[in-house]
Amino acid sequence: MRELKIEKNMPIGFMDSGLGGLSVLRAAVKVMPQEDFIYYGDSAHAPYGTKPQEEIKKLTFDVVEQLLEQGIKGLAVACNTATSAAVRALRMEYPNLPIVGIEPAIKPAVTCYEGGRILVMATPMTIKQPKYHKLLDKYSDKAEIVSVACPGLMEFVEQGNLDGDELDTYFEEHLNPYLTDDTETIVLGCTHYPFLKHHIMRFLGDKKIALIDGSLGTANELRRRLNEQNLLKDENGEGTVTIYNSTGRQEMIDLSYKLLQMPEMSMERRENKE
Numbered sequence: 001m002r003e004l005k006i007e008k009n010m011p012i013g014f015m016d017s018g019l020g021g022l023s024v025l026r027a028a029v030k031v032m033p034q035e036d037f038i039y040y041g042d043s044a045h046a047p048y049g050t051k052p053q054e055e056i057k058k059l060t061f062d063v064v065e066q067l068l069e070q071g072i073k074g075l076a077v078a079c080n081t082a083t084s085a086a087v088r089a090l091r092m093e094y095p096n097l098p099i100v101g102i103e104p105a106i107k108p109a110v111t112c113y114e115g116g117r118i119l120v121m122a123t124p125m126t127i128k129q130p131k132y133h134k135l136l137d138k139y140s141d142k143a144e145i146v147s148v149a150c151p152g153l154m155e156f157v158e159q160g161n162l163d164g165d166e167l168d169t170y171f172e173e174h175l176n177p178y179l180t181d182d183t184e185t186i187v188l189g190c191t192h193y194p195f196l197k198h199h200i201m202r203f204l205g206d207k208k209i210a211l212i213d214g215s216l217g218t219a220n221e222l223r224r225r226l227n228e229q230n231l232l233k234d235e236n237g238e239g240t241v242t243i244y245n246s247t248g249r250q251e252m253i254d255l256s257y258k259l260l261q262m263p264e265m266s267m268e269r270r271e272n273k274e
Helices: 020-032 052-067 080-093 106-111 124-128 129-137 153-158 165-174 193-204 215-228 249-259
Strands: 013-016 039-043 074-077 118-122 144-149 185-189 211-212 240-247
Touching: 013 052, 013 129, 020 074, 020 215, 020 249, 039 052, 039 249, 052 074, 052 080, 052 129, 052 249, 074 080, 074 215, 080 124, 080 129, 106 118, 106 185, 106 211, 118 124, 124 129, 124 144, 129 144, 144 249, 153 165, 153 193, 153 249, 165 193, 185 193, 193 211, 193 249
Parallel strands: 013 039, 013 074, 039 240, 118 144, 118 185, 185 211
Antiparallel strands: none
């Protein structure tokens, strides 16, 4: 257990197994524009989901240690797999550091439930996690929720492949079999997937289906925890974003900034957009 020296003027740390957590960082910049952020994408070891639990935990702690060396006042573990494997242990090790993890946005989908079908797109490893099944069990009597395993989908984002025929073929194989006339919501249950939202909406065509992810909810929770400890900077000025990637490749940094600057799409139901 380590008591950290934390000050208001320090940056907020973000980590992910790759580039997906940038969708959460994008939301955090929106709700805390005055703050400085440091993002570390561990793309050299992506995907975490194919690795043993203890290895995932060690990789997560290694990244967090690198962020702590630079001095951070809060931490977002913007990866479902790393959250399941390490967040509890991180909170025990660093008890005075505000830490948030992420989970698929099933609660918001159920809150807006209108009696149809909710699909949860997630990595196969997330779907296998006990934490995920506990979340499903919590809401299973309130809505029809169907898990959709999406092996390899996060790699499209890691490679900067956000559009094109390959994605259409992927969704035909992995998503289309689950779509029904009463599908009302698709939960994007991996932080990589919001970057594919434009393409998913085109794939869905005129289907009236809401797309929901947990980025904004996680960003708001991070802001709340920082505010509880009086660690938010005054709401004036504009903060900075610094991005690192374990591959050491400049093209990964460039892609990261490109993804961060992509416009967010509304999570409202499609009929409200037309």
